[in-house]
Amino acid sequence: MREIDLAFIRLHILYHASKEEVYGVGLVKELARHGYKLSFGTLYPTxxxxxxxxxxxxxxRTVNRKQRKYYRITPKGLKELNKVKNKIRELYEEVIVER
Ligand SMILES: [Zn+2]
Known part of the structure; x- marks a missing residue:
């Protein structure tokens, strides 16, 4: 996977984990919706x-007899997300809006 895609994937994960608990299979589905074919071999180390x-x-937690890890953002993660949001806004305005 390209480094830039991994960076975008990390941002998606951070964002979604700020909205709700996330877990592996759910994230793979969500990211597939955005066109990322993510394997568990890439996702779990990430x-x-x-x-x-x-x-x-x-x-x-155990759901239907299966162990599942539910992830949430931490206060540090939220801070990081907010910093990155500002960078995304800046990049968007320069690259897409061209102002
Ligand atoms: Zn997303």
Whole structure:
């Protein structure tokens, strides 16, 4: 996967985790909607890295006898998301709106 796609994917994950709890299969579906074919082999290390950086936390729960990790954004992750939002706005205005 290209580095820029991974960056966009991380942003999607951070954003969605700020709105609700997210989990692996749900994220793969959501990202497929945006045209990203994400394998679990890419997704789980990405999530683990975000947890290590303190941007997300997770809670393991058993649903239908399956262990599932539910991820949420942390206060640090929210701060990061807000910073990035400003950058996205700036980039959008320059690259798309061309003002
Ligand atoms: Zn999304």
């Amino acid at each position: 999530l683990a890295k975000m947890v290590r950086k303190g941007l997300m936390t997770y809670e393991a």
